[in-house]
Amino acid sequence: MQKLDASGTDVFLWTPEPAGGTELPVVYLHEFKGDGRDVWEACQALGCPPFALAVIPAPNWDDALSPWPAPPTFKGAQPYAGEAAAQLELLTSHVMPAVEEALRPARPSLSALAGYSLAGLFAAWAPFVTDAFPRVASVSGSLWYPDFAEFARTHEPASALERAYFSVGDREAKTRNAYLRTVEDRTREVERTLAARGVQTTFELNPGNHFTDEPGRTARGIAWLLS
Numbered sequence: 399m400q401k402l403d404a405s406g407t408d409v410f411l412w413t414p415e416p417a418g419g420t421e422l423p424v425v426y427l428h429e430f431k432g433d434g435r436d437v438w439e440a441c442q443a444l445g446c447p448p449f450a451l452a453v454i455p456a457p458n459w460d461d462a463l464s465p466w467p468a469p470p471t472f473k474g475a476q477p478y479a480g481e482a483a484a485q486l487e488l489l490t491s492h493v494m495p496a497v498e499e500a501l502r503p504a505r506p507s508l509s510a511l512a513g514y515s516l517a518g519l520f521a522a523w524a525p526f527v528t529d530a531f532p533r534v535a536s537v538s539g540s541l542w543y544p545d546f547a548e549f550a551r552t553h554e555p556a557s558a559l560e561r562a563y564f565s566v567g568d569r570e571a572k573t574r575n576a577y578l579r580t581v582e583d584r585t586r587e588v589e590r591t592l593a594a595r596g597v598q599t600t601f602e603l604n605p606g607n608h609f610t611d612e613p614g615r616t617a618r619g620i621a622w623l624l625s
């Protein structure tokens with residue numbers, strides 16, 4: 399694992415040993431904290447083909463990964479600031495070039511974007527505003543987010559988008575929270591929206607609630623993107 403600096407942002411880069419070859423798929427993954435070791439090891443356990451995993455910690459999680467301002471989900475919580483555009487600019491203008499430089503002489507054969515929870519919302523939102531990621535994985539993504547399903551219906555994804563993975567836990571919608579209880583319906587709706595536009599999609603219903611097996615769920619999404 400290498401620790402990179404991308405315009406003041408730490409990036410943890412996991413690569414196969416030996417890296418070999420002249421091309422390597424790169425998966426970009428936002429994490430709330432940590433270096434992503436658990437996801438990397440879960441991917442290896444699944445037998446994923448060789449790829450690089452670039453992990454970007456996002457401690458300012460609720461603000462950095464939300465696409466537009468929204469009210470708080472829970473009583474007493476802070477509202478979402480909606481700063482995803484700035485995070486996407488950081489990702490495409492600074493993180494990706496730093497990762498590509500670190501991988502030389504290999505070059506990326508594919509740039510994919512994956513994320514869990516709000517990072518999964520970010521991954522689902524990104525292809526509507528950039529063509530940088532032909533494949534995305536929204537793993538237990540926060541697609542309950544206000545107006546996101548409507549946004550997906552009324553906007554065209556980038557023509558570069560090839561594949562999109564969606565998943566949710568089978569107990570995530572079993573809540574009294576007015577926002578969170580829509581998560582499965584909204585996730586299925588967004589998946590159908592993209593499928594109708596010619597994107598290869600899949601939806602996976604995992605056992606458990608939102609906090610069940612985050613590394614394993616994320617690894618399965620990544621494995622599908624690389625398959």
